[in-house]
Amino acid sequence: MDISSIKYRITYDAFSKFSASISKAEDIETLAEIVHKKSKYLFDYKLLRIAINTREKVTVLNFTAETAIYCDDNPSLYAYELELLDNQIPFCRKQEEKIFDAQVVQVTNMNPLLWGWHFQYNNLNVCASILADDSKKFVKSDIEILTLLVDAVITKFKELQFKKELEHKNQNLKEAFLLIEKKNIEISRIVDNQKTIIATRTRELLRKNYKLLKISKLNAHNVREPLSRILGIVEIIDHLTTEELHSEALAYLKESAQELDCTLQQIIEMSTKEIDNFALE
Amino acid sequence: MIQSLEKLKQKLDIFLVDDQKITNFINKKLMNISGVGQQIYDFINPRKALEELEIRKPHLILLDLNMPDIDGWEFLEQMKNYKTTAKVVIVTSSTSKLDIQKAKKYDRVIHYLIKPLNTHAIEELIIAYESQ
Numbered sequence: 459m460d461i462s463s464i465k466y467r468i469t470y471d472a473f474s475k476f477s478a479s480i481s482k483a484e485d486i487e488t489l490a491e492i493v494h495k496k497s498k499y500l501f502d503y504k505l506l507r508i509a510i511n512t513r514e515k516v517t518v519l520n521f522t523a524e525t526a527i528y529c530d531d532n533p534s535l536y537a538y539e540l541e542l543l544d545n546q547i548p549f550c551r552k553q554e555e556k557i558f559d560a561q562v563v564q565v566t567n568m569n570p571l572l573w574g575w576h577f578q579y580n581n582l583n584v585c586a587s588i589l590a591d592d593s594k595k596f597v598k599s600d601i602e603i604l605t606l607l608v609d610a611v612i613t614k615f616k617e618l619q620f621k622k623e624l625e626h627k628n629q630n631l632k633e634a635f636l637l638i639e640k641k642n643i644e645i646s647r648i649v650d651n652q653k654t655i656i657a658t659r660t661r662e663l664l665r666k667n668y669k670l671l672k673i674s675k676l677n678a679h680n681v682r683e684p685l686s687r688i689l690g691i692v693e694i695i696d697h698l699t700t701e702e703l704h705s706e707a708l709a710y711l712k713e714s715a716q717e718l719d720c721t722l723q724q725i726i727e728m729s730t731k732e733i734d735n736f737a738l739e
Numbered sequence: 740m741i742q743s744l745e746k747l748k749q750k751l752d753i754f755l756v757d758d759q760k761i762t763n764f765i766n767k768k769l770m771n772i773s774g775v776g777q778q779i780y781d782f783i784n785p786r787k788a789l790e791e792l793e794i795r796k797p798h799l800i801l802l803d804l805n806m807p808d809i810d811g812w813e814f815l816e817q818m819k820n821y822k823t824t825a826k827v828v829i830v831t832s833s834t835s836k837l838d839i840q841k842a843k844k845y846d847r848v849i850h851y852l853i854k855p856l857n858t859h860a861i862e863e864l865i866i867a868y869e870s871q
Binding site for chain 1: 759760761762764765766768769771772805832833854855856857858
C-alpha cells in the first residue's frame with residue numbers, strides 16, 4: 459500500500475466520521491461548528507469559505523483554524539465570488555492582495571493561493587473558496603474531498619432550511635388554527651346570544667299573543683252578554699202584556715243596548731291602544 | 740208520557756241565579772210561556788240563593804257562570820255544604836269547551852245551555868230533568 463492509498467483511506471475514514479457528525483446537526487450554527495471542528499482532518503487551509511445563494515438570500519460560512527463564522531443577513535460577496543457565480547469556472551491563483559478581513563485571516567507571503575469553485579444544486583448556487591499557503595497547503599488531490607464536503611454541507615443545509623421553513627409553516631398553521639378557534643368561539647357566542655334573544659322574543663310574542671287572545675275572548679264574552687239579553691227580550695216580547703212591555707221590557711232593552719254600545723266602545727279604545735303600542739315597538 | 744211531562748213541569752220549584760236582573764226577567768217569562776214551574780224564585784245575589792236552598796227546597800237551579808263576588812263554580816262548590824237535592828242547569832254565554840267539560844264533573848249538573856234561552860231550550864232542560 460503506497461502513501462497516497464494510506465492517505466486516501468485515512469481521509470475517507472475522517473470523512474465518514476464528518477458525515478456522521480453533521481447528520482446530527484439540529485441547526486446551521488451547529489453545522490458550522492462541526493465543519494470547523496472536523497474539516498482540518500480532511501485537508502489543510504487558512505480560510506475555507508462557502509457562500510450559498512438562494513433566490514431569497516445569501517448565507518456565508520467562514521472557517522479558519524481558529525473560528526467558524528456563520529452569517530445569513532445578506533453579507534456582501536467578494537469580487538471573485540461574483541465572478542464565479544457569473545462564469546462558473548473554477549480557478550486557482552496567487553492571492554497577494556489583502557482582500558480578506560485581517561481579523562478573520564492573515565494573508566502571508568508564503569505563496570498564498572486562492573482556489574474557487576462553483577456548484578449548482580437545483581435552485582442553489584454555491585461558491586466554495588479556499589485560501590492556502592505553504593504553512594497550510596491545499597493540493598489538487600484535495601479537491602475531491604472538498605467536493606464531498608461541500609455536498610454534505612449543502613445537503614444538510616437544505617435539510618435544515620427545509621426544516622426551518624416547515625417549522626415556520628407549522629407555526630403559521632398553528633396561529634391560523636388558534637385564530638379559527640378563537641373566531642369559532644366568538645361565532646358560537648354570537649349564535650348563543652342570538653338564540654337567547656330569539657328565545658326571549660319568542661316568549662314575549664307568545665305572552666303578547668296570549669294576552670291578545672285573552673282580550674279577544676273577554677271582548678267576545680262581554681259583547682255576547684248584553685246581546686244575549688237583547689235577543690232574550692226579543693224572544694219573549696210577543697208574550698208580554700202592554701204593561702210589562704212599557705214598564706220593564708223596553709227599559710231592559712234600552713239598558714242592554716246601552717251596555718252593548720259601552721262595551722263596544724271600550725273594545726275599540728283598547729284595540730286602538732294595543733295597535734298604538736305595537737306601532738311604538 | 741207527554742201528560743206526565745206536563746205534570747212534572749207544573750210541579751217544579753225553580754231558582755234563577757244570575758247577577759243580571761234582565762236575564763232573570765227573561766228566563767222567568769220564558770218559563771211562564773212554556774208553563775214551567777210551580778214557584779220561580781229569582782236571585783241576583785248568589786249568596787242569597789244559597790241561604791234559601793234549605794228553606795225553599797228547589798228542584799232545579801238555572802245557574803249563571805260569570806258573576807262577581809261568587810261565580811257559578813264557587814256556587815256549585817258551596818252547594819255541597821247544604822242539604823239539597825236540587826239539580827243544576829248551567830246557563831252561560833260562554834261556549835268554552837273547557838267550561839262544558841268542567842261542568843260535567845258535577846253530578847248535579849244535568850244540562851248546559853248557551854244564552855240566550857228560548858222556549859225550545861226550556862223544553863230541553865225539562866226533558867233533561869225528567870230523564871236523569
